Amino acid sequence: MPAAGLASALPTIVYVSSSPAISTVTVEEDDGTTSVFAIVGSTEADPASGRISNVSPVGRALMGQSTGDLVVVVTPRGDVRYRITELA
Numbered sequence: 055m056p057a058a059g060l061a062s063a064l065p066t067i068v069y070v071s072s073s074p075a076i077s078t079v080t081v082e083e084d085d086g087t088t089s090v091f092a093i094v095g096s097t098e099a100d101p102a103s104g105r106i107s108n109v110s111p112v113g114r115a116l117m118g119q120s121t122g123d124l125v126v127v128v129t130p131r132g133d134v135r136y137r138i139t140e141l142a
Contacts, residue, residue, distance in 0.1 A: 074130075077092065079138060082137045083137075
């Protein structure tokens with residue numbers, strides 16, 4: 055994708071961000087639980103603070119997705135379904 059095209063698409067897809075301009079993705083699980091994640095590089099990840107790595111299972115599943123998309127993350131405890139409700 056040309057650079058101009060990528061820049062115009064960024065607010066509508068999940069992508070890796072870094073300090074100080076962190077972008078966030080809000081997701082809702084099937085049970086209604088809402089979580090907010092910042093997708094960052096592995097060196098900036100801090101899962102307890104909601105900063106997840108783009109190479110983590112959740113980060114990989116969210117990358118490139120848009121608001122309204124449903125993603126399924128395979129975990130040792132079973133599949134977790136997330137609906138993307140907001141990108142900021």
